Each structure stands twice: as structure tokens, then as C-alpha cells.
Amino acid sequence: MTKEREIKMRLLESGATLFAEKGFKGVSIRAICEHAEASQSMIHHYFKNKQGLLDAIIDSYSQKVFLVPMKVMEPALISKDDFVARVRLIFISTFEACLSNRNVVVLVWRERMTPEALLAYLEVFKNFLLAAREKGFVRASIEPSMITGFIFDRIMNQVQLAPWLKENFGTDLENDEAYRSQWCESNTNIFLNGLINV
Amino acid sequence: MTKEREIKMRLLESGATLFAEKGFKGVSIRAICEHAEASQSMIHHYFKNKQGLLDAIIDSYSQKVFLVPMKVMEPALISKDDFVARVRLIFISTFEACLSNRNVVVLVWRERMTPEALLAYLEVFKNFLLAAREKGFVRASIEPSMITGFIFDRIMNQVQLAPWLKENFGTDLENDEAYRSQWCESNTNIFLNGLINV
Numbered sequence: 001m002t003k004e005r006e007i008k009m010r011l012l013e014s015g016a017t018l019f020a021e022k023g024f025k026g027v028s029i030r031a032i033c034e035h036a037e038a039s040q041s042m043i044h045h046y047f048k049n050k051q052g053l054l055d056a057i058i059d060s061y062s063q064k065v066f067l068v069p070m071k072v073m074e075p076a077l078i079s080k081d082d083f084v085a086r087v088r089l090i091f092i093s094t095f096e097a098c099l100s101n102r103n104v105v106v107l108v109w110r111e112r113m114t115p116e117a118l119l120a121y122l123e124v125f126k127n128f129l130l131a132a133r134e135k136g137f138v139r140a141s142i143e144p145s146m147i148t149g150f151i152f153d154r155i156m157n158q159v160q161l162a163p164w165l166k167e168n169f170g171t172d173l174e175n176d177e178a179y180r181s182q183w184c185e186s187n188t189n190i191f192l193n194g195l196i197n198v
Numbered sequence: 199m200t201k202e203r204e205i206k207m208r209l210l211e212s213g214a215t216l217f218a219e220k221g222f223k224g225v226s227i228r229a230i231c232e233h234a235e236a237s238q239s240m241i242h243h244y245f246k247n248k249q250g251l252l253d254a255i256i257d258s259y260s261q262k263v264f265l266v267p268m269k270v271m272e273p274a275l276i277s278k279d280d281f282v283a284r285v286r287l288i289f290i291s292t293f294e295a296c297l298s299n300r301n302v303v304v305l306v307w308r309e310r311m312t313p314e315a316l317l318a319y320l321e322v323f324k325n326f327l328l329a330a331r332e333k334g335f336v337r338a339s340i341e342p343s344m345i346t347g348f349i350f351d352r353i354m355n356q357v358q359l360a361p362w363l364k365e366n367f368g369t370d371l372e373n374d375e376a377y378r379s380q381w382c383e384s385n386t387n388i389f390l391n392g393l394i395n396v
Contacts, residue, residue, distance in 0.1 A: 080394070080395075084394070087393070112359070112362050114362070114366055119366070129393070132393075136395055137394065137395060138393050138394065138395055139391065139392075139393065139394070139395045140395070141387060142384075142387070142388065142393060143380070143384045146380065146381055146384035146385065147384055147385060147388050149352075149355070149356070150352065150385070150388060153351050153352050153355040153356075154347075154348065154351050154352070156355070157347070157351040157354070157355065158347075158351075161310070164310050164312070168312055168317070182341070182344065183344055186340075186341045186344035186345055187344065187345060187348070189339060189340070190340065190345050190348060190389065190392065191388065191392065191393060192392050192393050192394050193337065193392040193393075193394055194337075194388065194389065194390050194391040194392030195285070195327070195330075195336050195337065195340060195389060195390050195391075196278070196282070196335065196336065196337070196390050196391055197278075197334055197335060197336055197337045197338070198396065
């Protein structure tokens with residue numbers, strides 16, 4: 001990584017960390033630059049101002065979090081097995097991306113932001129479920145517009161609460177990969193098949 | 199309501215509103231008393247100090263939110279229909295109680311609090327699902343400890359995001375009772391039966 005690119009990355013990371021912790025209003029450009037060990041002119045150089053830095057943080061996060069699930073949902077559905085496999089992939093890829101960008105997840109929630117990529121993802125997911133319903137893979141009584149948040153809510157909360165869950169229940173999402181797989185599998189399972197033993 | 203009780207209620211409400219908005223640390227006793235139109239001595243009289251007020255807010259919320267679902271889960275399960283009916287009731291009663299106490303939901307999340315009643319609820323819910331699994335009402339592959347947060351996550355988020363959802367999607371959870379019923383029904387449906395058309 002060039003030194004220039006390194007400074008930019010550090011500013012993005014420090015911004016995400018501090019905004020997540022204290023909120024956008026609660027953080028000064030000066031504090032971000034101190035945290036990133038960069039001069040204040042660098043913020044102006046790369047991002048113009050504090051708002052520009054925030055926008056860049058959200059853009060970078062959006063690309064990392066939503067790119068894979070969007071790609072997964074793109075091709076037409078072939079079969080029920082294909083649909084099931086893709087739902088699993090959407091779940092686990094979104095979860096891993098959110099966990100790796102935990103600060104930004106906390107920040108987006110804290111500031112009640114509406115990244116365009118999130119709106120696009122929810123829309124594509126709704127259409128993906130509608131198509132699956134039309135092909136008979138999804139039950140007719142499912143109303144996709146009511147449940148597009150189901151996976152994302154669950155993931156957002158689990159990622160945000162990771163330290164709290166560790167403290168209160170001893171489960172270590174961030175470091176225990178086996179637990180993470182099991183958690184994703186259990187939650188995909190209930191989303192796909194429900195509780196009831198038919 | 200006696201005047202005394204009225205002042206106490208106003209302090210609880212103002213505390214919840216301001217703590218939710220600015221966080222526990224960001225609010226002074228003075229600001230709460232001004233908001234509640236009460237003298238500062240009343241805080242000391244009823245709650246001893248700011249921490250005592252916070253504890254009382256959480257206690258009052260815990261009683262309102264968890265009492266009904268806990269009662270619903272108490273009696274032994276009779277049949278699959280009984281189980282399904284109770285899951286519906288848990289969902290809708292928890293949702294309505296959280297919506298009526300939106301400020302406290304926001305506060306509990308914001309401060310990453312762990313009300314004892316929430317831990318007790320999650321434990322009882324896990325045992326309720328284990329009992330249902332043992333009786334064959336719930337599929338054998340369901341791991342209750344991994345999914346106890348499913349309903350609560352979904353409700354917490356929807357309640358917290360109510361204003362955001364209204365702004366971005368035009369859905370009015372707080373005032374549109376028909377939409378609220380439909381939303382609860384759709385989400386209970388997916389939790390019980392899953393997506394897949396079997």
C-alpha cells in the first residue's frame with residue numbers, strides 16, 4: 001500500500017471507530033486526525049470535510065457489505081435447491097461482511113442512516129423472494145415486503161451486540177468461527193423452514 | 199391519580215424520553231426536572247439519584263413488556279395448535295408493549311443494558327422451545343439457544359426504527375393498526391413456517 005493510500009485508510013478507520021463510539025456530532029476533525037496520526041490537512045485533501053469523510057465511510061462499507069449478496073440474487077432462479085443455497089449464501093456473506101465492519105454497522109444504526117445500497121439491497125431481496133414465490137419455491141402466504149428485514153435485522157443486532165453477548169452469554173462471535181457457522185446455520189434454517197414440525 | 203403519583207410518573211416519562219434521546223450521561227437531573235415540571239427535590243424523594251431513576255424506568259418497562267409473554271409461556275404445552283397460538287400471542291403482546299414503551303426500548307439498546315427481566319425472558323423462551331421440541335411440535339434440527347433472540351430482535355428493531363421506516367417506506371406502525379397486525383402476522387408466519395413451500 002502506498003503511504004498516501006495508507007493515510008486515507010487510517011482516516012476512514014479512525015472516523016468509523018470514533019463516529020460509532022461518540023456519534024457524528026460528538027467527534028471533531030482534530031480528534032479523528034489525532035487518532036489516525038494524520039495532519040488535519042489530509043481530511044480536507046481526501047474528503048473535503050467531516051461530512052465527506054462520513055459519506056466515504058458509508059460508501060466503502062456499502063460496497064463491502066452489499067456487493068456479494070446483490071450478486072448472489074442476480075441470476076434467475078433455477079430450482080428450490082438453488083434458492084435454498086442462495087439464501088444460505090446471502091445470510092453468511094452478509095453476516096461476515098457486517099462483522100468485519102462492525103464499527104460502521106454501529107454507526108449506521110446509531111445515526112439512523114439510510115445508505116442507498118441498503119435500500120437497493122432490500123428492494124432486490126424483495127424481488128428475489130417474489131420471483132421465488134412465483135415459481136412455487138416460497139409459500140404463497142409469504143408477503144415478501146413484510147419480511148425483507150428479517151435476515152438483516154438479525155445480523156445487524158447480533159453484530160452490534162457481539163461484545164454484550166460475549167459478556168452475558170459467553171458466546172464469542174468474533175473469534176469462535178465454529179460458533180459463528182453454527183449460529184448462521186441455525187438462523188438460516190429457521191428462516192427457510194420455520195419452527196413447526198410438519 | 200394522586201398529585202404525588204402524577205409527579206412520579208412524569209419524572210419516569212421525562213427520564214425515559216431524555217435518556218433515550220441523549221444517553222444517560224448526557225442528561226442532568228436538572229434537565230429531567232425541567233422537562234417534567236417538577237422540583238429537583240422530587241428526584242431525591244422518589245429515586246434517590248439519577249441512577250435510581252434509571253433503575254425505576256427499567257423496572258417499570260420490564261414489568262410492562264415481559265409480564266404477558268412470560269405468563270403465556272408458563273403452562274405446559276397441550277398440542278401443536280396450542281403452541282402455535284401461544285407463539286402468536288408472545289409475538290403480538292411483546293410487540294405492542296415495546297411500541298407503547300418505545301423510549302425505553304431505544305434507551306435499553308443505546309446503553310446496552312441487560313435488564314434481568316430480559317435475561318429471564320430469553321431463558322424461559324428457550325425452555326418453552328425445548329419443551330415444544332421434546333413433544334415433537336418443533337423440528338428436531340432447531341437449536342433453541344441459537345434463536346431465542348429472533349422474535350425479540352425483529353420487534354426491537356421495528357419499534358426503534360418506526361420513525362425511520364415511516365420516512366423511508368411510508369409504513370406507519372404507530373398509527374396504522376391494520377398494518378401492524380399484518381406485520382405481526384407475516385413475521386409470526388415466517389418464524390413458525392419458514393419460507394419454503396414444502
